[in-house]
Amino acid sequence: MNSSKDYYDSIAQDYSAISAKRKPFLDQVNALIVANSPKRLDYADIGAGDGARSHVIAQGLQARTCTLIDESAELLDKVPSDLKTAIIQGSITELDLDDRFDVVTCLWNVLGHLPDLEQRDEAVRRIARSVRPGGLAFVDVNNRYNIQEYGLENVMRNVEADARMRDGRGWYPIAQSNSETKVYIHGPFELDPILERSGFEIVRRFHVDYLNGELHLEFWKGQVLYMLGKRN
Numbered sequence: 044m045n046s047s048k049d050y051y052d053s054i055a056q057d058y059s060a061i062s063a064k065r066k067p068f069l070d071q072v073n074a075l076i077v078a079n080s081p082k083r084l085d086y087a088d089i090g091a092g093d094g095a096r097s098h099v100i101a102q103g104l105q106a107r108t109c110t111l112i113d114e115s116a117e118l119l120d121k122v123p124s125d126l127k128t129a130i131i132q133g134s135i136t137e138l139d140l141d142d143r144f145d146v147v148t149c150l151w152n153v154l155g156h157l158p159d160l161e162q163r164d165e166a167v168r169r170i171a172r173s174v175r176p177g178g179l180a181f182v183d184v185n186n187r188y189n190i191q192e193y194g195l196e197n198v199m200r201n202v203e204a205d206a207r208m209r210d211g212r213g214w215y216p217i218a219q220s221n222s223e224t225k226v227y228i229h230g231p232f233e234l235d236p237i238l239e240r241s242g243f244e245i246v247r248r249f250h251v252d253y254l255n256g257e258l259h260l261e262f263w264k265g266q267v268l269y270m271l272g273k274r275n
C-alpha cells in the first residue's frame with residue numbers, strides 16, 4: 044500500500060486519462076463553482092493535481108491570480124504552461140500561506156487522502172485560514188451513502204459498519220496500474236461539524252451524480268459538494 048503522495052507520483056502519467064473517465068461529474072462541479080463565485084479575484088486550488096481543472100475554473104472566474112498547491116511533484120510537473128500560476132509543492136496539513144484568497148477549491152475527495160480525522164481537521168482549518176473574510180471555498184468529498192454509485196447492498200453494509208462503529212469504517216483501497224493506496228469515503232454529513240468549527244458557514248450543499256454529473260436533491264444519489272462562506 045502506497046502513501047497518497049507516492050501513489051499520485053506513480054500514476055501522474057495516466058492522471059488525465061483517469062480524470063477523463065469522470066468527465067461529466069468533474070465538469071458539473073467546475074461549472075457550479077464558476078456559476079456561484081465572484082469574478083476577477085484571487086483564486087487558489089488546494090490539492091490541485093495536474094492543474095487541468097484549476098485551469099478551467101481560473102478561466103471561468105477570470106481569476107486575477109491563481110495559486111496551485113499539491114504534495115505530488117509529478118502531478119504539478121504537468122500543470123499547463125499557459126496557466127499563470129504560483130505553484131507550491133507541499134501538504135495541506137502543513138500549509139502556511141502568507142496570501143489570502145477570495146475563492147479556494149479543494150476538489151475530488153482530496154480530504155479523503157488524509158490518514159485520520161485529526162489531519163482532516165487540521166487541513167480544513169488551514170484551508171479556512173487561506174480564505175479572505177467574506178470569501179468562498181468549495182470542497183467536495185465522496186459519499187459512502189451514495190446508493191446511486193455504490194449500490195444499495197454496499198451502502199447498507201456501510202450503514203451497519205457505522206452503527207456498530209466498526210474499526211476501519213469508511214476506508215477503501217484504490218488502485219491504478221501497479222499502484223495502490225487507500226482512501227477515506229465520508230459519510231454524507233460527516234464533514235459538516237469539521238467545516239463549521241473551522242470558521243466556515245455551509246452556504247449550499249450539492250449532490251452531484253458521480254456517473255453523469257446530474258444534480259440531485261437526495262444525499263444518497265450523489266457525491267457531496269460544499270459551497271462554504273468564510274465567517275468574518
Ligand SMILES: C[S@@+](CC[C@H](N)C(=O)[O-])C[C@H]1O[C@@H](n2cnc3c(N)ncnc32)[C@H](O)[C@@H]1O
Nearest residue numbers: 051090091092113114115134135150151153156
Ligand atoms: C483525486 S486527486 C484530485 C486532484 C484535483 N483536485 C482534480 O480534481 O483533478 C487528489 C489529489 O489530492 C492530492 N493530495 C492528497 N493528499 C494531499 C495533501 N496532504 N496535501 C496536498 N495534496 C494532497 C493528491 O496529490 C492529488 O493530486
